[in-house]
Amino acid sequence: MSIMRVVAITGCDSGLGWALAARSAREGLVTVAGMYNGVDTKAAESLRRLSAHPCSLDVTNPDSVAGFRDYVQSLLNDNPNYKLHAIVNNAGVMTIGDYEWQTPTMIENTINVNFMGTMRVVSAFLPDLRRSALENTMPSVPRIINVASHCGLQPLPGFAAYSASKAGVLALTKALRLEHRRHGLSAVAFVPGGFVTSSNIILRQGASGNAMLESLNDEQKSFYGKRITTLTNYLQSASHNTRYDSLKDENIIETFVKALTVESPKALYKVESWRYMFYYNLFKLPLPEGVTSWLIKKFLSFPDN
Incomplete structure (x- = not known):
């Protein structure tokens, strides 16, 4: 059998x-x-x-x-x-x-x-x-x-x-x-x-971004509002309902x-794509924290607010 x-x-x-x-x-x-x-x-x-x-x-x-x-x-x-x-x-x-x-x-x-x-x-x-x-x-x-x-x-x-x-x-x-x-x-x-x-893992990112903004208090909205809106719009444009x-x-x-x-x-x-391999190996190096933060920002490529 x-x-x-x-x-x-x-x-x-x-x-x-x-x-x-x-x-x-x-x-x-x-x-x-x-x-x-x-x-x-x-x-x-x-x-x-x-x-x-x-x-x-x-x-x-x-x-x-x-x-x-x-x-x-x-x-x-x-x-x-x-x-x-x-x-x-x-x-x-x-x-x-x-x-x-x-x-x-x-x-x-x-x-x-x-x-x-x-x-x-x-x-x-x-x-x-x-x-x-x-x-x-x-x-x-x-x-x-x-x-x-x-x-x-x-x-x-x-x-x-x-x-x-x-x-x-x-x-x-x-x-x-x-x-x-x-x-x-x-x-x-x-x-x-x-x-x-x-x-479809980020399909609801637009709704989530709006919910985040609505949940913050006035001080947080003033401090973070522009960043949240910019990132939400960027991610929403990058997501779509895939087959x-x-x-x-x-x-x-x-x-x-x-x-x-x-x-x-x-x-x-x-x-790991070549891009992932390149950046993630750099992240492991004992670099100054400011340099690592800059590399992470480059890797994510999120929009500046």
């Missing part, structure tokens, strides 16, 4: 998540795609045509996470040759703006989705993955793949909450890898690099395939 590996991926409505689920299915893995917008969308239907299994999922809701795990478990129970190979924590949100500008709701939602959502899914699936690893019936090591970010490796201004959430994901992943190495279970961080224009299948970056997708399918995965898989 040939073993069929099962992969569960969160945040598959569009962008990176949809591309990862589509590629996983094309690789012949039994792919369960967690869909925040439900299973009656064009994105979900397209994944069905690839023989993936869309399933509703809100990583901030413990009952939804439990239902997602139960759906995967039902596939395993109904198909004795199916074995749980990986969970991929991809669901994420990002709101850009200085920490003082962001409302408590924005900050808490970033942590709740990116970090706590990852922890909820790991907690739900960890016993199943550990048992799968101990059975030792698959040709490759079962694994947890957590999608992190360069912002978790190098925090940036305007990304405080997001950077904190992704730094937490990186720390969690390292700890899980150390805890479960003895069980034959691996934990992997996947840093995909920049893909904002191929996703669910817009991400075509083969380097990102192929790097993910390695993290997903290699027999014994590394701790970190990172995608």
Whole structure:
């Protein structure tokens, strides 16, 4: 009886998540795609045509996470040759703006989705993955793949909450890898690099910028108002409602395939364009803080107010 590996991926409505689920299915893995917008969308239907299994999922809701795990478990129970190979924590949100500008709701939602959502899914699936690893019936090591970010490796201004959430994901992943190495279970961080224009991750940035401005007191509005308006207009012009299948970056997708399918995965898989590599290596140098700040400003290329 040939073993069929099962992969569960969160945040598959569009962008990176949809591309990862589509590629996983094309690789012949039994792919369960967690869909925040439900299973009656064009994105979900397209994944069905690839023989993936869309399933509703809100990583901030413990009952939804439990239902997602139960759906995967039902596939395993109904198909004795199916074995749980990986969970991929991809669901994420990002709101850009200085920490003082962001409302408590924005900050808490970033942590709740990116970090706590990852922890909820790991907690739900960890016993199943550990048992799968101990059975030792698959040709490759079962694994947890957590999608992190360069912002978790190098925090940036305007990304405080997001950077904190992704730094937490990186720390969690390292700890899980150390805890479960003895069980034959691996934990992997996947840093995909920049893909904002191929996703909807900043689609609501315009509304968020307006909400930030409205939430400030008069002194803060006087001090920050022009900066917030300038940045909001810039980001809103750079964002647009992309198709669910817009991400075509083969380097990102192929790097993910390695993290997903290699027999014994590394701790970190990172995608860096030449621009990212150049600047992030400069950020690591023991330069004067003013020089590093100037380099970060050049890297972000946000408009001056």
